[in-house]
Amino acid sequence: MPELRKDPIIGRWVIIATERAKRPNDFKQSTADITEVVPCPFCEGNEDLTPPEIRSVRKAGTEPNKPGWDVRVVPNIHPVLRIEGELNKQPHGIYDMMNGIGANEVIIETPEHTEQMCSLKSEQIAKVLMAYKERIADLEGDTRFKYVLIFKNHKPASGATKIRHCRSQLIALPVCPKSVKGELVGAKRYFEYKDRCVFCDIISQELNDKKRLILEIDGFIAIAPFAARFPFETWILPKKHSADFTSITEEDAYELGKVLKEVLSRMNRLLSDPPYNYIIHTAPYRRPKQGYWSTIDSDYHWHIEIIPRLTRVAGFEWGTGFYINPMPPEDAAQFLRDA
């Protein structure tokens, strides 16, 4: 059973993946093996190479775990957390830990063997986004979970494995990750001082300033954030205030699909298909709906953060949370506007 362990100083939870445990030799420096896995378990026709599907968007009349789907969600065959069992929260001397309970799913974003999300049609991306929404909403029913992360690793340098088939992952957690907590606390502090959502204020300033605005399509904007940690770091935000990604309608998903396709296509052209990650930042499960000064629903604002993996991050940046970015976000936005 994997373990969730809490750092006693900083309060950060870490998954100790005991079942993935490795020997020192596995970490020795080697030239990366980029041979692809064949046959690809995520291609249409190879449905029997994955665990049975949890959900799929399929053509009428087709059967589960058979061809005929547009989007398919399956359990990760090597899950970092286990879905079965009790949390069993316990001390270990002065330390705190619990069983590594959680969900770890793979969202297969196209039946075809394509690596590029930006080459999918907007309609297809919209279906993927609706699948994210439905999985997030469905897992809220499991009261063991406090937060759900949806993220994409594009290309091996971003953390992806050797399978080059367009997909994202979902991890549902019994704890709220440290940085998410930091965002919630920061947004709450801002709201209590200003009586306005900090993200709404950012959107309003960026639409006025235009210097860090990458694009504006329908109800969404893409910006280079003012204190970007990474070159070409990009945030996509809905202009309408909403804390929860699952509030998106089919129409929103279609518009967001257009924005995502456009931003990723521009990065692809400008930076020659860079490795990247994106992460959906949404409100936690089971948040209180009423508060005296504010609630997460009033303070927080869901968004997507895209991080191209272009620079080597020095360990001291992980160790200190202190970043040096050689690309001013105003320049990055200009390059992406022109791309």
Place this chain on the structure above:
Amino acid sequence: MPELRKDPIIGRWVIIATERAKRPNDFKQSTADITEVVPCPFCEGNEDLTPPEIRSVRKAGTEPNKPGWDVRVVPNIHPVLRIEGELNKQPHGIYDMMNGIGANEVIIETPEHTEQMCSLKSEQIAKVLMAYKERIADLEGDTRFKYVLIFKNHKPASGATKIRHCRSQLIALPVCPKSVKGELVGAKRYFEYKDRCVFCDIISQELNDKKRLILEIDGFIAIAPFAARFPFETWILPKKHSADFTSITEEDAYELGKVLKEVLSRMNRLLSDPPYNYIIHTAPYRRPKQGYWSTIDSDYHWHIEIIPRLTRVAGFEWGTGFYINPMPPEDAAQFLRDA
């Protein structure tokens, strides 16, 4: 002038290195050029290839910026922050920023062209540690600075440049980095609840448990932390409580030199000379010396964190502060004890 910009949500300060600004082409994927810079500006005899030295440990009778030194501290020739100027703290609409004022020095750790700190003699490492101490203490006199980071990048994969000469860097900052603040706040909360230093409690539990203890030499221990984020992550702590690295005596420096040499030698043997970073975590400048419940001097405990760079960190780990470690720290400690 570089800029320090604050993320309006999470409160994280980032250096926007405007003078290092790059074009998109500079980020395109390329096979790493590992040609060494020749001649090496950090070798004895090449003193005129660096800016004039700030400090050095030298043989009696030798002149500054000439051969005859054991440790030499020089300004970084491409500093990420500028030493001259005013902070000029200012708003930018809803955002906060200030000039990128700070110090950025290079501590050259041996006159010989050696890459490996672990091949230096303990006595030499002790001299290096005393140089760290003196630089930290000296820069406290500059009231613009709130914190000083000392870190080492070993090998290019850790963020080092192409010069393979053993050295560390120092960055003095007008703000306290986010994670350091998190550590200080966490340690304070623990102290207020328990009336004990959390690091002292960790040391006592690890000395009893022994499962995560890597070694114990004189006044120092090296452990694999309970919630390690990375395989073979190692912390070195002084057994005697002290918040401030500059409290070390020459004797402490000699003992710490032995511990550092031993830990790095074991990593070198076990993991075939892995890239790594280490960071000295010490108390901030100008902290209040009196408080009702506690002070940073009572709550906090300086230490060194060593992070081998063995795994690819997925962007979502930066984005969420949520880490997955495939090497249980008990196993890592066992391997390092046996190495």
